[in-house]
Amino acid sequence: MSGETATRGRGRPRSERARLAILAAAGELMLAGGINAATMEAIAERAGVSKATIYKWWPNRGAVALDGFLAMVRDSIVVPEGLNTADALRFQVGALVVLFRDTASGPLMRALVGQADRDPEIARAIRERWLAPRRAVTAEILRAGIERGEIRPDIDVGVASDQLFAPVYHRLFFDHEPLDDGLTDVIVDHALTGLAR
Numbered sequence: 001m002s003g004e005t006a007t008r009g010r011g012r013p014r015s016e017r018a019r020l021a022i023l024a025a026a027g028e029l030m031l032a033g034g035i036n037a038a039t040m041e042a043i044a045e046r047a048g049v050s051k052a053t054i055y056k057w058w059p060n061r062g063a064v065a066l067d068g069f070l071a072m073v074r075d076s077i078v079v080p081e082g083l084n085t086a087d088a089l090r091f092q093v094g095a096l097v098v099l100f101r102d103t104a105s106g107p108l109m110r111a112l113v114g115q116a117d118r119d120p121e122i123a124r125a126i127r128e129r130w131l132a133p134r135r136a137v138t139a140e141i142l143r144a145g146i147e148r149g150e151i152r153p154d155i156d157v158g159v160a161s162d163q164l165f166a167p168v169y170h171r172l173f174f175d176h177e178p179l180d181d182g183l184t185d186v187i188v189d190h191a192l193t194g195l196a197r
Contacts, residue, residue, distance in 0.1 A: 022053070026064050043068070085141060085192075134165070
């Protein structure tokens with residue numbers, strides 16, 4: 001029994017190291033060459049693990065690739081505590097603008113969305129691993145704003161989230177206007193005109 005416990009104790013750190021290595025490898029491959037570069041074989045080789053090890057945590061290539069990408073851009077989701085509703089939304093929208101404008105994430109997201117139409121695995125991964133966590137943070141900000149009396153209690157949180165982020169994605173995908181420094185304030189100010197109590 002004690003031998004089993006010792007083996008499990010030693011195995012967990014190795015497993016966590018392997019999982020983190022997989023995430024790092026997937027993220028690096030995604031940023032360097034997009035989803036086509038992040039094959040299970042390439043991720044396994046770069047992380048120094050077997051494909052079976054990857055499948056222990058992720059059901060498919062799209063899931064691990066998106067999780068690796070997300071791990072590299074996690075700071076663009078996390079909002080500092082103690083901000084009022086307007087500042088929290090500005091932080092979140094602004095982080096996405098900077099991510100898309102100033103890193104390889106913008107072109108990568110355009111490519112992923114283009115491939116999602118042909119690949120249900122990628123489409124599902126984008127919905128579950130990219131959009132869902134961001135929308136959850138936005139919903140939390142808006143609900144906290146309702147509780148503090150900064151936001152009307154009758155708003156539709158999902159539609160309000162769409163309203164805040166749709167302009168960023170629209171400019172990213174169609175490139176008809178720049179993702180400039182002033183965009184964040186304009187989006188949040190316009191949104192809060194309708195949302196504020």
